[in-house]
Amino acid sequence: MRCGSSTSCVDSRSMSLISFRLLEGRGLLTLLLLGAVAWSLTSVPWSRDILHPGGARALAQILGAIFSLDLSPPFLRLAAEAAWTTVAYAVAGMTLALGLGLPLGILSSGVLAESRWARWASVSGVRFILGSLRSVHELVWAWLFVVAIGFSPIAAVLALALPYSGILGRIFAEVLNDVRQEPLSSLRSSGASELKVLLYGRLPMALPDMASYAFYRFECAIRSAAIFSFVGIAGLGYQIQLSLDDLLYGQVWTLLLFLVGLVALVDLWSSAVRRRLVS
Amino acid sequence: MSHKPTAHHGARSSRPRLDVVSASVLGFAILAAGSWTYILWGGDSGLAGLFRQETWRGAGGFVRDLVGTGSSGTAAYLEADSWTNAARLSIDTLAMSVLAAGIAGAGALLTFLPAARNFALGELGGARSVAAGAPYVALRGLFAITRGVPELMWAMLIIFVFSPGVLAGALALALHNYGILGKLSAEVVENLDPRPARALRAAGASNAQTLLYGIIPQALPQLLTYLLYRWEVIIRTTVVVGFVAAGGLGREFRLSMSYLHYDEVGLLLVCYLVLVVGVDLASAGLRRLAR
Amino acid sequence: MSQQANSERIFRLESVTKSYPGRVALAPLSLTIGAGEAVAVAGPSGSGKTTLLHLMAGIIQPSAGSISLDGQALSELGPGRELSSLVGVIHQQLDLVPHLSVVHNVLAGRLGQWGLLRSLVSLVTPRDRHLAAAAIERVGLADRLFERTSRLSGGEQQRVAIARLLVQDPRVIIADEPVASLDPARATDLMGLLSSIAGDTGKTLIASLHSIEHARDYFSRVVGLRNGVLLFDTPVHELSQDALRELYELRGLEVDVAD
Numbered sequence: 001m002r003c004g005s006s007t008s009c010v011d012s013r014s015m016s017l018i019s020f021r022l023l024e025g026r027g028l029l030t031l032l033l034l035g036a037v038a039w040s041l042t043s044v045p046w047s048r049d050i051l052h053p054g055g056a057r058a059l060a061q062i063l064g065a066i067f068s069l070d071l072s073p074p075f076l077r078l079a080a081e082a083a084w085t086t087v088a089y090a091v092a093g094m095t096l097a098l099g100l101g102l103p104l105g106i107l108s109s110g111v112l113a114e115s116r117w118a119r120w121a122s123v124s125g126v127r128f129i130l131g132s133l134r135s136v137h138e139l140v141w142a143w144l145f146v147v148a149i150g151f152s153p154i155a156a157v158l159a160l161a162l163p164y165s166g167i168l169g170r171i172f173a174e175v176l177n178d179v180r181q182e183p184l185s186s187l188r189s190s191g192a193s194e195l196k197v198l199l200y201g202r203l204p205m206a207l208p209d210m211a212s213y214a215f216y217r218f219e220c221a222i223r224s225a226a227i228f229s230f231v232g233i234a235g236l237g238y239q240i241q242l243s244l245d246d247l248l249y250g251q252v253w254t255l256l257l258f259l260v261g262l263v264a265l266v267d268l269w270s271s272a273v274r275r276r277l278v279s
Numbered sequence: 280m281s282h283k284p285t286a287h288h289g290a291r292s293s294r295p296r297l298d299v300v301s302a303s304v305l306g307f308a309i310l311a312a313g314s315w316t317y318i319l320w321g322g323d324s325g326l327a328g329l330f331r332q333e334t335w336r337g338a339g340g341f342v343r344d345l346v347g348t349g350s351s352g353t354a355a356y357l358e359a360d361s362w363t364n365a366a367r368l369s370i371d372t373l374a375m376s377v378l379a380a381g382i383a384g385a386g387a388l389l390t391f392l393p394a395a396r397n398f399a400l401g402e403l404g405g406a407r408s409v410a411a412g413a414p415y416v417a418l419r420g421l422f423a424i425t426r427g428v429p430e431l432m433w434a435m436l437i438i439f440v441f442s443p444g445v446l447a448g449a450l451a452l453a454l455h456n457y458g459i460l461g462k463l464s465a466e467v468v469e470n471l472d473p474r475p476a477r478a479l480r481a482a483g484a485s486n487a488q489t490l491l492y493g494i495i496p497q498a499l500p501q502l503l504t505y506l507l508y509r510w511e512v513i514i515r516t517t518v519v520v521g522f523v524a525a526g527g528l529g530r531e532f533r534l535s536m537s538y539l540h541y542d543e544v545g546l547l548l549v550c551y552l553v554l555v556v557g558v559d560l561a562s563a564g565l566r567r568l569a570r
Numbered sequence: 571m572s573q574q575a576n577s578e579r580i581f582r583l584e585s586v587t588k589s590y591p592g593r594v595a596l597a598p599l600s601l602t603i604g605a606g607e608a609v610a611v612a613g614p615s616g617s618g619k620t621t622l623l624h625l626m627a628g629i630i631q632p633s634a635g636s637i638s639l640d641g642q643a644l645s646e647l648g649p650g651r652e653l654s655s656l657v658g659v660i661h662q663q664l665d666l667v668p669h670l671s672v673v674h675n676v677l678a679g680r681l682g683q684w685g686l687l688r689s690l691v692s693l694v695t696p697r698d699r700h701l702a703a704a705a706i707e708r709v710g711l712a713d714r715l716f717e718r719t720s721r722l723s724g725g726e727q728q729r730v731a732i733a734r735l736l737v738q739d740p741r742v743i744i745a746d747e748p749v750a751s752l753d754p755a756r757a758t759d760l761m762g763l764l765s766s767i768a769g770d771t772g773k774t775l776i777a778s779l780h781s782i783e784h785a786r787d788y789f790s791r792v793v794g795l796r797n798g799v800l801l802f803d804t805p806v807h808e809l810s811q812d813a814l815r816e817l818y819e820l821r822g823l824e825v826d827v828a829d
Contacts, residue, residue, distance in 0.1 A: 029503065029568040037381030043374035044446045055440040062439060088314035095311045135555045136548075139431070139519045143536065148338035152325020153318040186665030186731075189627060190738050191654025191682020196689050200678050204669040211304070218307070227431040230522060237432065244435060260427035273303045 065249030075251060078239065079258045086235035087262070089153065090225040093160025094218050100165035104130055105172025111202060112194050126169070133166030138224045143231045156233045160224055164217060171213050172206070179205040212277040215270035222266050226259055236262075344541035345548070356546060365528070369550045372527030375445045376514045376558070379452035384506045386453070387460035391502070392490065394418035394461060395468035418461065426458025430516050434524040443525030451520050456509050464502045471497050503569040507562040514558040518551055528554075580605040580742060580774050581626060586635035588621050595621040596798045598635065603774060605741070608765060610785035610806070611778040613795035614818055619778035620746055622795065626776065627659045627744045640741065654682035658740035660731050660764075662750045668720035672711070675719050675730055676702045679738030698737075705736035709763060725756040732764060736771075743768055745777035749784070757781075761788050782814060 044050070052058065106112065108126035113119030142159035149155055176198075184201045192200060229237030236259050243251035318324050328334045347356045392398050399415035425433075434451035441447040476493035484492065521529015528547050535543035581603035588596040596618045603609055611619045624630045625637060628644050637644040639656055647653045658679070666675045673696050680698055681689055688697055696702065706715050709729040714722065719730060728748065735743055748764060749757035765788035768775035779785050785792050785806060792809055794801040794817045802813045 025568055026500065026503070029565055032565065032568075033381070033384075033503075033506075036377045040374040040378035040381065040449075043371060044378070044449075045444065050442055050444070050446060052438070052440055052442050058439040062436065084317075087310070088317045091307070091310045091314040092318050095315070132552075135515070135552055137515045137519050139522075140532075140548075140551075144341075147536070147541075148341045149328060149334050150325060152323065152328065154325035154329060157318065182661065183665050183667045185629065186659065186661060187667075187678055187681065189629065189654065189657070189659040190679050190734065191651050192678065193681075193686075195686060196681045196684075199689055199693065200670065200674065200681065201667050204667050204674075207669065211300070215303070223427075223429045227429045227519075230431060230519075237429075240432060241435065256428060256432070259432075260424060263427045264423060269303065273300055276299045 062249050062252075066253050068250040069254045069257070070248070070250040071254065075254065079236070079255055082234070082236045082239045082255070083258050083262055086222065086225045086237070086259075089156045089160065089228065089233070089235060090218070090221040092153075092157045093164065093225065094214070094221050096157055096161035097164035097168055097217075097221075098214060100161060101168030101172060104165060104169035106176065106198065108169060109173035109176040111176055111198060114194065127173075130166045130169045130173075134163045134170070135166075136163060138163045139227060139230060142228050142233065146231050146233070151232050153233075156225065156228050156235075159228065160221060164221060164224075168214065168217060172210055175206045175209045175213075176202050208277040212274040215273045219263065219266045219270045222263055341541060345545035347542045347545060356542060361543060361546060365531075365546055365550045368528045368531055368547075369554055371445055372517050372521065372529070372551075372554060373514070373558075375449045375521070375526050376452070376510060376517045378445065378449035379456065379513050379517070380506060380510045382449060382453035383456035383460050383509070384502075386457040387464050387502070387506075390418055390421075391461055391464035391468060391498075392494070394422065394465035396465075397469050397471075397473065419465075422458045422461040422465075424458070425454045426462060428455065430455040430520050431523065434520045434522075438524055443523075443530075445526040448517065448520045448524030448526040448529070451524055452513050452516060456513060460502075460505060460509060463505045464498065467498050467501045467505075468494065500569050504566055507566050507569065511555075511559055511562050515555055578605040579603070580607075580640055581776075582638045583626070584636050584638075586625060586632045586637055588618075588625060588630065589633045594798055596625070597800075599800050601793065601800070601803065603776065605774055606772050607791060608768060608775045608789045609777075609791045609793060610789040611776065611793045611795060612782055612785055612817065613778075613801070615780075616797075617795040618798040619795055621798070623659075623744050623746050623776065623778055626742075627657050628653055629659070651682045654738060654740065656740055657742045657744060658735040658738045660728075660735060660743065660745045660748050662747045665731055666719050666727050666734075668718075670719055671716050672706065672719055672722070672730055673699070673702050673715050676705055676715075676733045676737055679705075679734040679736070682738070701737050702733070705733040706730070708736060708767065709733045725752050725760060728752065728760055729763070732760075732767065736767065739771075740773070742774040742776065745775070747778050747780060750780055758784070758787075765789075782809075785809075 104126055107122050108130055110119040110123040113122050138159055141162050142156060145155040145159045179202050183205070184197050187197045187201050226235055226237045229235055229239075229241050232238070236255055240252055240255045240259075243249075243255060319326060393414040396415065399412055430452050433454045434448060437447050437451050437454075441450065471494065475497065476489050479489045479493045517527060518529045518532060521527045522533045523529075528551055532544060532547050532551075535541070535547065579602055581601065583599060583601040585598045585600055586596065587594070587598050599622070611622060613619050621630070625632055626639075626644075628639075628647065631645065639647065647656070667678075674693065677692060677696055677698060680701070684692070684697070691697065703712070703715060706712055709732050711722075711726060711729055711733070714726070719727060722730065743764070745764060749760050752760060761784045764777070765775060767773070775789075777789070782792075786809070789806055791804070792806050793803045794813060796817055801817055802809075804813070
């Protein structure tokens with residue numbers, strides 16, 4: 001038996017302090033993590049051909065190409081256009097995710113339920129839906145949508161919106177439950193129903209945190225939209241894949257810089273907003 | 280807030296001002312309007328297709344195939360072979376996620392200190408020097424780049440060098456997560472209470488001793504918690520990286536998709552969901568140990 | 571209690587008790603309050619003042635006994651419109667939504683009357699604006715109507731809470747330590763405002779107070795509570811030093827129900 005609390009096993013502790021310390025809390029966690037990594041290493045087929053034949057040369061080529069960026073105006077225009085497509089999918093997906101995530105979050109917070117039973121049903125039911133939405137990676141969603149409804153911007157937007165609404169809904173539910181209770185009970189004593197308490201109390205109080213989290217997710221949405229290329233959806237990632245296939249590494253680096261720049265820009269924007277919102 | 284100044288201030292600020300937050304919300308609204316316009320009218324959006332009957336018939340057929348009641352039958356779900364194969368791939372996928380988390384965590388553990396601003400400025404002990412400033416700038420840049428490039432894109436680059444497989448996928452995942460973990464753990468150090476470290480130095484501890492006794496014990500639990508959170512994200516992404524890095528469930532998913540064996544795809548999705556839920560539970564349990 | 575025998579009775583509490591597992595918050599207590607009266611509930615902290623007020627406001631339910639409000643059983647009044655037109659509550663400072671502007675916090679007093687659609691529209695363009703404007707003027711904050719509530723000081727926020735009560739327009743105002751967190755000068759201002767508003771509109775005012783001074787100045791009747799037991803219930807001018815000493819004395823043994 002592992003010693004959980006400090007008082008329950010004073011005797012055994014005093015006998016062999018060190019060995020028991022190792023088997024509780026962080027000591028145990030460290031051992032487990034090291035063991036897990038060691039196990040995972042055994043599943044790698046270590047052999048000479050773990051490196052790609054000619055891999056070192058390819059690596060040198062790729063790294064060398066960083067000094068021969070393709071900065072020709074037509075290519076820059078192409079890159080900018082691809083970047084805008086990525087942004088458009090990310091933004092449209094985010095708006096849809098917000099539209100889905102807010103009602104789902106409200107339902108899964110259980111704040112509207114008048115009876116205990118209704119609360120249980122709404123919380124566990126919607127929480128399950130949210131959990132399933134976010135369990136599946138957005139690219140898997142994208143692939144499923146592409147097969148189901150074909151290549152189109154709408155497939156990209158839906159593929160982004162579904163998992164993101166699952167994440168947003170979960171966080172929104174937590175925030176809505178965590179607001180201060182006194183103003184709410186005061187609203188109730190003014191005769192407000194739970195729905196009006198939500199409108200006049202919970203939502204206004206939770207809004208800064210919700211907006212802050214949404215802006216953080218927006219940053220992630222840009223990255224996600226960029227990789228949708230893999231299933232054939234347009235954007236920066238699609239161009240990167242085309243250039244990689246043609247072995248035009250200079251173009252690849254230009255596009256990567258566009259992507260990193262875009263992400264950094266949104267990162268700066270979102271952290272500026274979040275600093276204001278939190279203080 | 281005192282009474283009089285606010286009354287004075289109030290008369291002026293009764294009109295809403297355009298601050299960073301409202302400007303950003305407005306900016307996002309404009310971006311959203313532009314994006315939707317571009318998507319809906321900038322070419323074929325695919326929205327019209329959503330209202331066509333054949334789209335729905337096709338989608339319905341796809342879903343029936345996925346759950347094994349469609350035209351391709353229930354083959355994958357009934358064969359013991361496909362289950363054992365999927366189980367083996369699931370274990371590979373799990374190994375890939377653990378390896379990725381391990382590499383990213385080890386990398387972050389080795390580099391998070393010099394990347395913390397207060398460490399670089401010498402506030403935690405040691406002298407402020409250009410020699411400490413250079414690693415700070417370099418590491419922060421490294422974090423930004425590794426973090427900025429998605430896992431899948433790292434995978435596309437890495438398979439030029441490494442043979443497709445568990446290691447290549449794990450490396451791709453590790454690179455991206457290294458950037459995230461490095462940034463997060465450097466921020467942990469920046470937000471640390473500096474007093475224990477100062478007290479240790481006052482008691483005559485060397486730099487290394489200050490780190491070992493004053494800083495790392497404070498920062499480590501938070502770092503482990505972040506690592507476990509990232510593991511939950513990594514397991515979801517492992518499948519995606521597997522598409523290109525060819526390890527685990529991802530490769531099989533891609534093959535089954537291209538052979539239109541949607542019943543197999545459905546089976547793999549089931550395994551994927553089991554893995555995701557299992558890792559979420561394991562991570563929650565392990566996080567309790569980290570506290 | 572003879573003096574309000576003729577006036578209409580708004581509150582009647584009969585053998586009301588409230589107990590929590592392992593603790594009796596309020597021993598059996600009977601009390602009648604006439605319409606338009608100003609009653610102060612005094613007593614040291616932990617004496618059951620808040621419990622009594624929360625029972626009267628319908629926020630918590632009694633463990634035994636009955637409370638009738640305006641001739642109806644309190645337990646049968648539905649929350650929302652019915653109850654909110656009879657009783658309005660004000661707490662110590664924590665009851666406004668800091669992120670909304672003052673006008674919405676004031677108009678929240680109308681939520682019991684408004685339908686959902688109206689409540690929703692009002693968040694964009696305030697409805698019944700004249701009501702809010704009149705109420706905010708009455709509490710002396712006319713120029714602050716569209717300011718964010720969090721920018722107001724504690725005393726000003728308490729005034730906004732009073733303006734909300736004006737808009738809600740209940741027959742009884744229940745105030746739980748309304749001035750506890752204010753400095754003495756501002757506390758006196760606010761007590762005066764609350765009492766003059768209740769007097770002008772003929773509302774019944776029931777307030778729990780820490781300081782007996784405010785009770786003397788603004789109330790006609792004082793109810794003393796100690797350890798959940800009713801110690802005295804007397805017109806304020808008959809309040810004796812002995813009764814006060816007994817109420818606040820630290821010894822606290824052999825407490826009689828002095829009624």
